[in-house]
Amino acid sequence: MSGACQGKPNNPPTHGQPFWLLAEVTYRCPLQCPYCSNPKDFASYNNQELTTQQWIDVFEQGRKLGAVQLGFSGGEPIVRQDLNELIGAGRELGYYTNLITSGVGLTEEKIKSFKKSGLDHIQVSFQASDESVNSLISGSKKAFQQKLAMAKEVKANGYPMVLNFVTHRHNIDRIDKIIELCVELKADYVELATCQYYGWAVDNLHQLLPTQEQLARAERITNEYREKLAAEGNPIKLIFVTPDYYEERPKACMNGWGQIFLTVTPDGTALPCHSARMLPIEFPNVTEHSLESIWNQSQGFNHFRGYSWMKEPCASCDEKEKDFGGCRCQAFMLTGDANNTDPVCSKSEHHDKILSAREQAKTDPQTPFLYRNEKNSRQYADNIIATS
Ligand code: FES
Numbered sequence: 001m002s003g004a005c006q007g008k009p010n011n012p013p014t015h016g017q018p019f020w021l022l023a024e025v026t027y028r029c030p031l032q033c034p035y036c037s038n039p040k041d042f043a044s045y046n047n048q049e050l051t052t053q054q055w056i057d058v059f060e061q062g063r064k065l066g067a068v069q070l071g072f073s074g075g076e077p078i079v080r081q082d083l084n085e086l087i088g089a090g091r092e093l094g095y096y097t098n099l100i101t102s103g104v105g106l107t108e109e110k111i112k113s114f115k116k117s118g119l120d121h122i123q124v125s126f127q128a129s130d131e132s133v134n135s136l137i138s139g140s141k142k143a144f145q146q147k148l149a150m151a152k153e154v155k156a157n158g159y160p161m162v163l164n165f166v167t168h169r170h171n172i173d174r175i176d177k178i179i180e181l182c183v184e185l186k187a188d189y190v191e192l193a194t195c196q197y198y199g200w201a202v203d204n205l206h207q208l209l210p211t212q213e214q215l216a217r218a219e220r221i222t223n224e225y226r227e228k229l230a231a232e233g234n235p236i237k238l239i240f241v242t243p244d245y246y247e248e249r250p251k252a253c254m255n256g257w258g259q260i261f262l263t264v265t266p267d268g269t270a271l272p273c274h275s276a277r278m279l280p281i282e283f284p285n286v287t288e289h290s291l292e293s294i295w296n297q298s299q300g301f302n303h304f305r306g307y308s309w310m311k312e313p314c315a316s317c318d319e320k321e322k323d324f325g326g327c328r329c330q331a332f333m334l335t336g337d338a339n340n341t342d343p344v345c346s347k348s349e350h351h352d353k354i355l356s357a358r359e360q361a362k363t364d365p366q367t368p369f370l371y372r373n374e375k376n377s378r379q380y381a382d383n384i385i386a387t388s
Pocket of ligand 1: 253254330
């Protein structure tokens with residue numbers, strides 16, 4: 001491992017420590033959700049996963065840098081046979097450890113052994129409140145019952161029940177049923193997160209983006225349930241996340257580029273956000289560089305730190321310290337230039353892209369879902385090679 005990454009930063013580093021270390025331990029997953037945020041050519045990396053010891057080295061270096069939260073995600077992290085060992089190593093180093101899972105592949109025994117290894121938190125994701133939509137989205141007929149059973153098992157093992165539902169035009173009208181299922185499961189925290197458009201979701205935008213009316217109705221119903229459940233003394237927390245596409249100002253993505261978040265992909269590439277791999281920027285790999293040099297000195301992490309990279313209207317905007325110009329990946333996907341203002345912002349000259357997506361959402365999608373799976377991913381990888 002060399003001491004420093006090559007590359008001259010184009011901004012002075014203005015950052016502290018990475019609080020959040022996200023270990024994307026694998027891109028492999030038994031499900032095929034059409035909104036998966038993994039890179040579209042994920043299959044190219046399936047034989048390049050870091051070893052157990054390489055991951056533990058990354059965790060040690062992360063703690064030295066000041067990271068306190070360690071997330072295990074993927075793909076489906078449970079497909080890693082060494083997950084229990086990785087959890088134990090993370091906990092021993094003093095991290096607060098968090099498993100983000102679809103619940104598929106989870107068993108009562110695994111939950112018990114994760115608990116014994118010190119896992120602090122488990123989040124189970126659902127595709128819908130009913131079996132048929134869940135099967136349609138996940139591509140698995142068995143997934144729904146498995147998720148129900150595992151969500152109950154997580155709670156039975158003394159964990160808070162933390163559920164995540166990705167909502168979109170095919171399930172958002174059943175938000176009441178989703179909330180009722182969560183109440184039935186005695187959930188403690190529920191994230192009702194409207195799909196964001198990264199990875200595979202970009203190609204399925206028209207299939208997934210709800211209309212403004214659908215979104216407003218879902219938010220109203222969620223608020224009504226919040227009041228009703230609070231009046232009944234139910235402590236459940238319903239967190240409603242609106243999609244960027246219906247905002248007029250961009251989000252402060254990742255709390256600012258390279259400020260608190262560091263993700264390491266299955267093959268060891270270190271990124272300031274889970275989508276940055278698509279950007280025309282060179283990102284360092286933990287097998288070649290220390291995490292300290294990656295965080296503090298690499299060109300990839302310094303690229304959008306500070307404000308000097310900004311163009312107008314961000315450069316003179318009095319909100320730039322609040323939203324940092326929005327999401328670099330979204331700017332790149334929608335305008336072809338990651339230095340541009342995120343088109344979600346109504347001040348962006350590309351905001352019409354967001355407005356036309358909203359208009360398109362009013363019409364029925366004519367195309368079928370493009371599912372995340374090995375075959376589709378290989379086709380992407382072939383296209384990338386053919387066009388480069
Ligand atoms: Fe990459 Fe927003 S997802 S900067």
